Amino acid sequence: xxxxxxxxxxxxxxxxxxxxxxxxxxxxxxxxxxxxxxxxxxxxxxxxxxxxxxxxxxxxxxxxxxxxxxxxxxxxxxxxxxxxxxxxxxxxxxxxxxxxxxxxxxxxxxxxxxxxxxxxxxxxxxxxxxxxxxxxxxxxxxxxxxxxxxxxxxxxxxxxxxxxxxxxxxxxxxxxxxxxxxxxxxxxxxxxxxxxxxxxxxxxxxxxxxxxxxxxxxxxxxxxxxxxxxxxxxxxxxxxxxxxxxxxxxxxxxxxxxxxxxxxxxxxxxxxxxxxxxxxxxxxxxxxxxxxxxxxxxxxx
Numbered sequence: 001x002x003x004x005x006x007x008x009x010x011x012x013x014x015x016x017x018x019x020x021x022x023x024x025x026x027x028x029x030x031x032x033x034x035x036x037x038x039x040x041x042x043x044x045x046x047x048x049x050x051x052x053x054x055x056x057x058x059x060x061x062x063x064x065x066x067x068x069x070x071x072x073x074x075x076x077x078x079x080x081x082x083x084x085x086x087x088x089x090x091x092x093x094x095x096x097x098x099x100x101x102x103x104x105x106x107x108x109x110x111x112x113x114x115x116x117x118x119x120x121x122x123x124x125x126x127x128x129x130x131x132x133x134x135x136x137x138x139x140x141x142x143x144x145x146x147x148x149x150x151x152x153x154x155x156x157x158x159x160x161x162x163x164x165x166x167x168x169x170x171x172x173x174x175x176x177x178x179x180x181x182x183x184x185x186x187x188x189x190x191x192x193x194x195x196x197x198x199x200x201x202x203x204x205x206x207x208x209x210x211x212x213x214x215x216x217x218x219x220x221x222x223x224x225x226x227x228x229x230x231x232x233x234x235x236x237x238x239x240x241x242x243x244x245x246x247x248x249x250x251x252x253x254x255x256x257x258x259x260x261x262x263x264x265x266x267x268x269x270x271x272x273x274x275x276x277x278x279x280x281x282x283x284x285x286x287x288x289x290x291x292x293x294x295x296x297x298x299x300x301x
Contacts, residue, residue, distance in 0.1 A: 050079025162251025
């Protein structure tokens with residue numbers, strides 16, 4: 001029975017990956033960050049899923065290289081394949097459809113840190129799979145963009161837009177991402193030493209999200225703009241405000257992700273429906289209108 005070591009098991013990537021690998025019959029082990037001995041923890045593992053992130057958003061440039069060195073050392077010692085959730089920070093502010101051939105032209109510190117991280121894996125000789133996606137949506141929130149940003153005031157009938165509500169954005173449902181990661185892990189012997197694999201997920205605008213949620217719940221939602229001006233005022237005193245301002249460009253960037261490569265590698269992979277993913281971010285206390293029950297969108301596909 002193959003074995004996977006999950007790094008960051010309390011986060012959305014780690015939690016959903018653990019569930020997906022267990023469902024596929026893998027032995028799932030978790031890395032205890034308090035021990036600090038990742039190499040020992042990886043002994044006997046066939047795959048390492050790196051769901052670790054710095055505990056603070058501002059210190060990526062310091063902590064991510066440290067994590068990267070640890071993971072590479074652990075993978076070398078165990079011979080494990082590393083799977084990493086990539087993001088679109090690498091592409092900078094160029095709009096369009098992103099794929100594995102899109103130039104990495106990061107315009108932020110976080111984007112440049114991710115480029116350096118991926119280069120370290122590419123040069124390490126460790127088999128690495130970057131499964132790259134847009135904004136992650138987790139059914140339990142768990143610090144995702146829906147719970148923290150877009151739907152933070154949905155109970156008050158408000159949906160927050162970071163820019164023009166007709167801006168197209170890429171989203172990935174974390175359970176779907178995790179299932180794809182398992183399928184790639186199970187065919188790792190046929191893959192290259194370094195694989196950059198875009199995960200399409202679904203792309204939609206805030207206006208499309210509002211319309212779908214209105215149909216599902218029977219409620220009316222207003223769209224409010226995020227107060228970026230407040231982040232400008234607070235940034236000299238509040239580091240999170242400074243970090244948010246750095247990533248503001250993403251909310252105004254029309255983009256989607258091309259998954260032709262993923263479909264070639266995993267022709268049998270079936271993601272959850274677009275509507276199910278859009279509704280998955282709703283908090284539990286938002287219930288559909290009973291009169292619309294026949295029109296409701298199933299959350300399980």
